[in-house]
Amino acid sequence: MADLMAPPRSPTDLFGDPIDSHPLWFKPSSFLRNDFDSESYISDLRTFVPLNNLRSELQSHLSSLKHELIELINRDYADFVNLSTKLVDVDGAIIRMRAPLTELREKIESFRATVENSLVALQNGLKQRAEASATREVLELLLDTSHVVSKVEKLIKELPTVPADWSNADSSNVERGNLTNGTLQQTETGTSIRETQSMLLERISSEMNRLKFYFAHAQNLPFVENMGKRIQSATLLLDASLRHCFVDGLEHRDANAIYNCLRAYAAIDNTKSAEEIFGTTVVAPLVQNVIPNGPSVGVVAASGDDLGKDYQQIMQIIEKDCRFLLEIASAENSGLHVFDFLANSILKEVLSAIQKGKPGVFSPGRPAEFLKNYKASLVFLAYLEGYCPTRTAVAKFRAEPVYVEFMKQWNVGVYFSLRFQEIAAALDSALTGGLVPIQNSDSDLENSKDLTLKQSDALLESLRSCWREDVFILSCSDKFFRLSLQLLSRYSNWLSSGLAARKSGSTSPQPGSEWAISAVPDDFVYVIYDINKLAKEISGDYLGHVLEILASCPSEVLESVKQSILQCGEWLKDLLPLVINNIVGTLVEKSVEDLRQLKGITATYRMTNKPLPVRHSPYVSGVLRPLKAFLEGERAAIYLTGETRSELLLRAATEITGCYNELASDLVNLARKTESSLQRIRQGAQKRAGASSDVSEQNVSDTDKICMQLFLDIQEYGRNLAAVGVEAAKIPAYCSLWQCVAPPDRHDVIKF
Structure with a gap:
């Protein structure tokens, strides 16, 4: 059918084989592509077409092309014959057309050469210009560096050379000449010399900041390297002078001088020095008066490790002697937010004083004293955070290494372990042995509302101990909550294991279940009463107390805590049928003895x-x-x-x-x-004796x-x-x- 539908060889050959009835793999259109390559074409086809078939198809295609060429010649034969007669003086025409083309090519080549020369000259000029610009920038940088170094040196010469001069800088009759460039001038009735010097130091610090910038961008240049000693010398002199001025300002509480000095420290990015100076000169002596340290301290009595009173005195010192600087550093739009005197000056010195003078406060070996000091420390940290003007400042204060180090000193994990052993051991001790009724529990029984067994009372006391103010730590709330659930589980297992041992009649019960073997029905009355009492207490007042303590937690956490405690109460109630079964079983056994x-x-x-x-x-x-x-x-x-x-x-x-x-x-x-x-x-x-079988006994x-x-x-x-x-x-x-x-x-x- 494909052969019948193929086109004929020519319009007149209606019954011959079509000339383009080629296989599907042979596509004549491929020869017309501009990128046709015979070798690649053959290599692609030879993988699945024999060469003989390919050769025969190519020969067939060649014959068809020749046939088409002959048909074209026959169709336009008259024009083909007349072609030779029309081509007159073809060579001359070619020569005439070649001359202007040659001339045009020469002009284009000449113009191209001119353009290329101009482009090269322009590129060379731009390169020279860029090199000159870079050289000029370097030269300007060197000139600026030299100028700033000279300017800093001249300004430093205006500063006092003797530290004692700073303490006498307030004399009203002291007169100084005009400073360099007339920038800062001391008048007889004007600003104090201390403030003037602080302003000068601030200016020098600004210039030193510029100098550091220049030095960082040109430090590999020999000229700048040669000025390294001058820059280092100027830096040392500036640090010493700025320290003297800052210390003097602190001693005299000169707010303007302190403000200028802090701005100077901020300008040279040396905030640590200012924080260290304030800590060592102001904070440290005052804190050491409260928490002394040294060889004379020796062994400190346990009662002397109370930090509560010490923190009260330190807070008074901060209010009296440190508040002025904190207000200056936290002033709005002052640009002094880079300083953190709370952490790196005050808290650092307090921590150092405690470590040297009262190292025992960090030991959780005495849990009561440890907790008291830990809570006092949290109150002290909250007091310091009160000086932070924003939440961002509070977050920054808490992220300081000193703050983190201070919190690491309080090993609350060990504290919880000790409390865990203390609370859990009390319950385990109570659960060892038989049931122990609380003494005098039968007196005034009708009005009694307390628990009846010491085991139950120990459980409730242990549960309450987890959340007592003198035991609980909020940072360990998850651990104390887990301990509460463990205590309830321990008590429930104690009851269930005892009841199971009694039901099985085990002669060698597991440790902790002996109480149920020797218990009588009246003892189980206590168990029933205590289970109901504990379930009511846990789901009522105890749950409310726990939720009140954890009120600061998210609502989903509180809901989880509530459901867990309520579930523990339900677990206790689930034991009631087992206890009743044991009572019923004992009573039935006694009754069966009479039934026998x-x-x-x-x-x-x-x-x-x-x-x-x-x-x-x-x-x-x-x-x-x-x-x-x-x-x-x-x-x-x-x-x-x-x-x-x-x-x-x-x-x-x-x-x-x-x-x-x-x-x-x-x-x-x-x-x-x-x-x-x-x-x-x-x-x-009767049958064997021959007696009548119908005789029946009438009795x-x-x-x-x-x-x-x-x-x-x-x-x-x-x-x-x-x-x-x-x-x-x-x-x-x-x-x-x-x-x-x-x-x-x-x-x-x-x-x-």
């Missing part, structure tokens, strides 16, 4: 001629005696709520009745099986007597249940027992 006397009923009526019973057995009155004695006991009457008493009564009565039903049913079934066997034996003996059977005795017993048992407040007819086991032993005419109605 049921076996004596069989011996009483089996193979005897005793008449039908008319009254209940003596054991019935003792079945509910343990339960009744427990509920009427003093502890149960006072410490158990009405709801708990009702639950205990109903569950114990139900389980006792279930055991009663089981034992009575087994007894009746066994009696009936025995009677049936005896009946078959008697019938067999009541032993099984009927046993069932009648049991019926009388359960009637009395039902009356006993009603006496303690349980309706026997609502207990399924009692109904089953009634159906088992009651006479046929009384199956439907339970009445006693």
